Amino acid sequence: MRTTCVRTFISLILVLSVLLSAGIASAEKTITITFTGDVTLGGVANEQGRPDSFDNAVKDKGYDYFFSNFREMFEQDDLTVINLEGPLTDSGANKSSKLHVFRGNTEYAKILAQSSIEAASLSNNHVGDYGKQGEANTKKALENNNIKWFQDYTYYLYEKDGVRIAFFALQNSVLYTQRAKFLKKIAEAREVDKANAVIVCWHTGTEYKRYHDEDTERKVTGLIKDAGVDLIIINHPHVAQGMGVINNRSVFYSLGNFVFGGNRNIRTGKVPKDPLAISLYGLVVQAKLTFSNENQYLGQQMTAYPVFTTSSNPDYQPEGELTQKLLFPNDYHPMRLTMKQAQAVYEIMKQDTSIELPPMTEKDGKTEIVFPYLPSFDGVMIPENDDTVDKAGAPGAPSAKPTREKKNSTGK
Template identity: 35%
Template sequence: MYAKPQCPPLVKIIVVVVIAIELALVGFLAFGRASAQDGGAPVESTTVDAGQQEPAQTQAPADTASDQAADEPAPEPVTLTVSFAGDCTLGVSAKSDPDVSFNARYEKEGEDVSYFLRNVADLFGADDLTVVNMEGALTDSSDSADKDYAFKGTPDYAKILGGSGVEAASLANDHARDYQEQGYNDTIETLDANGVSSFGDDRIAYRDVKGVKVALIGVCAIEGSAPESYAQQMTDNIAKAKAEGAQLVLVYANWGVEKDYTPQESDMLLARQAIDAGADLVVGSHPHVVQGWEVYNGRYIVYSLGNFCFGGNSNPKDKDCLIFQETFTVTGTEVAPATENDVKFIACSVSSSSKRNNYQPTPAEGEDAERILGKVQESTDKIAAMAADLPAA
């Protein structure tokens, strides 16, 4: 019989050991795979409140935003000079003397519209923006308001402003609707056709000046108006202008008492409201004479520039007036506080003749300029005394 071969004992032992080692290795690997599927080694846990993202999720966007901000160049400062002049009544009323009226002078000069602002055209041409208070209508309408003095001129008179460096005109005054809504709308249309932006009451004008968005806001705050109404409208307009991206906000106010060289307390409070709301300058007219100025929270308030190219009177007793200029420095949305080096008060007369009004405003010189500026300073001193007694905002 064939005998079955026998494995030596030592070989058996070696085989058993090898098999045992292999089984152990297979079991170990199987356990490792199971552990990996269950999440592996424990990690430190983080508790996140509801609505809060984990730090790892918020860190990356924050870094990205800061990187983008670092890549964007900081805005460069922009300087621009704005000139303001007072009441422009380009025309006549039914009570005007036809022989020496504004219209008579226009005809005498051969209908040369450049005559009227000839002596200030270079000054206005050298600035970046010129603003006036346009009192009266430029219209062919004959439907006059029922009032003692209703002023109007031919639509061609808009060329007086547009052709002499005036870029904007406030219509927030007591003569803008002297010829009803038709006259008011005609004035807007003819000014616009001649490159002059009009603004006032509920209408804001925006001008791009050297890349700066400038908002022009007009408010009429004279006797007979409801203080709460015009103040609210003004501050609402300032807020709206800011929301619409205005970088520089300028307010032109029609206020005060005629022929009074000192502003009313109500005017001063209204000016402060404008600046507290975000205005960078407040200028005014309506009294027909000059008044002083003050600085409030780093912003100038100039209370009355007086008349300017004024067809309302052929020979006003007080012919003194002002052109106010301010140079603003705008960096992004920030406007630098004004200093005395940023402003100019240019003494003028409504006429180039001392004998009568020839409707040609002219810068004053020498002793005459000193006299006018002295009058402005006297009013300014009174304003400072009044300011000390104003109620706190």
């Protein structure tokens, strides 16, 4: 009797082992990555001593202050990525002669390290504000604090649980003049480094315009369809814009600003290029990328979090189409929004997105926009204008060309 029980127990263990093995074999892996708008740690050189400067905020508030409203989110993801819009260098040598020149001290890299930020894109128009030496100092400061950086042809290969994701930072001078070389580099990441997914952080667009450029849309379509890029995040316009879905890959056309020391005040209207562009509004975007147990890319699910780039005036509500220029003090402390606060950010995003945005939802009192899961379809394409095809989650979903019904002389 005892022998029979032992054999039965062993048999059950074997059956459970087989079932568990089968479950593990079919399991999916999820990598969660968070992206923010432009980050400038520092500011304009001749404003460093002002009471309302970023540098003074560091002295008064400490390193933990700036990203504190998002630290829990950043700690819970696998990777947090910023666009670092400006050098970290202790020297004022080799200063650029252009109008807006930013600089922060090398010690400010500790702000990122203490805020659970792990990677920084360096392809932008301010990283070289203090020349090659200032750029080199920036990279060294990041490396000393275990912050990965990526720039143009130097990509960052992130790896977890066998999954490899290549991060590229891109600026227009590369894509517009050396496109073939850049696409070859993406292919190298796939073939040589065995990247299972490719993400491009592109610095492009027109500053302070609430609509993305049509040329940008053509270029991102090419990156996705020709190079197989899986996700594109764009920074530079300093205002929130819309998003698009191309071949079941997401594109966010501008996340706006985030912790932005370059502006001591936040502008809400009367911008010459677009009177309705509002730099108070921004987005934090989180991507959940799924992979098979064999590390094959399966799909993505995106969530957008509307933000104010300063928390100095949390109750601000625009009244209709802004006709006056308003300035809010920048406390360099972006904040998550309630449903009421987020409505204006949602409307701005909606105006620049042709696909239907999911409704906003509220979680723990804060607003989020949760997008449907987009399966990879292994590169199978469906014609964009084929109405006979069910496009729910299909790669033929229309690209984000907004109707722009409010088009005027300041629009596109």
